Amino acid sequence: MFMKRPMSNPSMLDQDRPADPKSPTNIEPDESFADILSEYEQSHSHRIREEGKRGLEGTVVAITGESVFLDIGYKTEGTIPLAEFQAAGESPKAGDKMPVSIKGRDPEGYYELSRIKVERPKDWSALEKAFADKTAIAGVISAVVKGGVSVDVGVRAFMPASRSGARDAAEMEKLVGQEIRCRIIKLDVADEDVVVDRRAVVEEEERATKDKRYTEVKEGETVLGTVRSLTDYGAFVDIGGVDALLHVADISWGRVNKPSDVLTVGDKVEARILKVDPAKKRISLGLKQLQPHPWDLVGEKYKVGERIQGTVTRVTDFGAFVELEKGIEGLVHLSEMSWSKKVRKTSDVVNPGDTVDVVVLGVNAPDRRISLGLKQALGDPWADAAQKFPVGSVVEGPVTSIQKFGAFVQVAEGIEGMVHVGDVSAEKRINHPQDVLHTGQVVKAQVLELDIEKRRLRLGMRQLIPTSLDEYIVEHKEGDVVTGRMTDVSGSRAKVELGEGVHATCRLSAEAPMQEENFKQDNVDLSSLTSMLQARWKGGQGGGGPKGEGPRSGQIRSFRISKLDAAAKKIELELV
Numbered sequence: 326m327f328m329k330r331p332m333s334n335p336s337m338l339d340q341d342r343p344a345d346p347k348s349p350t351n352i353e354p355d356e357s358f359a360d361i362l363s364e365y366e367q368s369h370s371h372r373i374r375e376e377g378k379r380g381l382e383g384t385v386v387a388i389t390g391e392s393v394f395l396d397i398g399y400k401t402e403g404t405i406p407l408a409e410f411q412a413a414g415e416s417p418k419a420g421d422k423m424p425v426s427i428k429g430r431d432p433e434g435y436y437e438l439s440r441i442k443v444e445r446p447k448d449w450s451a452l453e454k455a456f457a458d459k460t461a462i463a464g465v466i467s468a469v470v471k472g473g474v475s476v477d478v479g480v481r482a483f484m485p486a487s488r489s490g491a492r493d494a495a496e497m498e499k500l501v502g503q504e505i506r507c508r509i510i511k512l513d514v515a516d517e518d519v520v521v522d523r524r525a526v527v528e529e530e531e532r533a534t535k536d537k538r539y540t541e542v543k544e545g546e547t548v549l550g551t552v553r554s555l556t557d558y559g560a561f562v563d564i565g566g567v568d569a570l571l572h573v574a575d576i577s578w579g580r581v582n583k584p585s586d587v588l589t590v591g592d593k594v595e596a597r598i599l600k601v602d603p604a605k606k607r608i609s610l611g612l613k614q615l616q617p618h619p620w621d622l623v624g625e626k627y628k629v630g631e632r633i634q635g636t637v638t639r640v641t642d643f644g645a646f647v648e649l650e651k652g653i654e655g656l657v658h659l660s661e662m663s664w665s666k667k668v669r670k671t672s673d674v675v676n677p678g679d680t681v682d683v684v685v686l687g688v689n690a691p692d693r694r695i696s697l698g699l700k701q702a703l704g705d706p707w708a709d710a711a712q713k714f715p716v717g718s719v720v721e722g723p724v725t726s727i728q729k730f731g732a733f734v735q736v737a738e739g740i741e742g743m744v745h746v747g748d749v750s751a752e753k754r755i756n757h758p759q760d761v762l763h764t765g766q767v768v769k770a771q772v773l774e775l776d777i778e779k780r781r782l783r784l785g786m787r788q789l790i791p792t793s794l795d796e797y798i799v800e801h802k803e804g805d806v807v808t809g810r811m812t813d814v815s816g817s818r819a820k821v822e823l824g825e826g827v828h829a830t831c832r833l834s835a836e837a838p839m840q841e842e843n844f845k846q847d848n849v850d851l852s853s854l855t856s857m858l859q860a861r862w863k864g865g866q867g868g869g870g871p872k873g874e875g876p877r878s879g880q881i882r883s884f885r886i887s888k889l890d891a892a893a894k895k896i897e898l899e900l901v
Contacts, residue, residue: 578652655695664739706739751787829896
């Protein structure tokens, strides 16, 4: 490894150039050695700076991990950071020669060098040629003067503040002592008047750097950049001298409303080059492309029937989109929003920003689709309908809609029953349910039929209107002895008429002779029969036929009520 050369002992007055014959060689008795040394170092340093500004030729003598050492003709080498060569894509090696200038000395005594990429003119003819050819020349800013700065370009030149490239006075002060590249914009040899422009050269170099950068970057590669500005549609990122656009849609797999929600100016980001257009000088970036696509794991994460919570991101005419995680959205179709009613507008049920529970109905990972159900998360109201609404039970609810064939009544959340027009009224025949019903009216009805598979519930209102059978059941009790006429005897059972519209069944004893006779019933006056039966009931007369005569149709007999079922409207009898 190359080691720095040891510095010569300062007490030996080591000179970097051959001794100056004008320098004092004798020390007067009244002068101290320290005073002479100080005077020498001051004049020596000034001479070195002046010579260094005019430019030297350096030869690379050694390279370390951080610095390149050059022989510049002095006893002490000069150094240039290795990073400057690497940034320019150069690999210096021992023996390379290059023009340099001296900027100063580092704490260890080595000269700090600056590479001169364009030699400064050494005479007026060279300046005239540079002016005519509009070529860039090298210069060192020596001082800030009124209206601009003074520049050493081999002769004293003036550079207006507006052409310095500095944004303010403080930045212009920092330019003093720096080597720059500039172009002569005015040259008067007679008056020795030279005016130079740095800003034009800087802008040209920036354009050249950008043009080169557009050809260097490749689609698909990953770059580091700094967020320079934000807009509603994206962020502009500096990726090394050029700005690239990071569109809002390429920031995250999830939905991002505004880039400022996730990025701030000055953020360091790692992004992928999506597209390069050197002709239009456009580069597109993507952040999300560096992350795994969320849909790659959807098939494993979401199972049909699973209940999950999400956020409504947007609503449409046909349904609502629900975000389950960043980058994963599912659709709740309009038909899957409610059990109880037909939803006409999505916004009647949900709105963007709502947090909802949904059930996964289907997953199609290749097409990136997930079907969701909102109503399924509430539970199927028909699951226990058989227990809640058995046939014969009475329900109550509001009329939700009226059609010509009947009216729909909501009996529970998600369950509607239909009352046919023929089952609306027992008093009269109606042509349209709206003749006696209106939407919102609360009514009572009896369950006539329940079909769980078809999700169908048939109701009747007229069935709840009291009949003569209802009145009979109310007026009697089990054990009462009543009189009735057998209307049909078949096997071990007989049908019995107890009054107008009142019918019962009778279980016949096994010992009773089972015979049936044709009984002429033509022109039977039902009202006369009812009057007769009532008279016999009041008189307590039995209705048995001749002794030993078995039950037969048309017989008037006495019966004992063995069972009264008001709900089922059933009466069971037994012979007395």
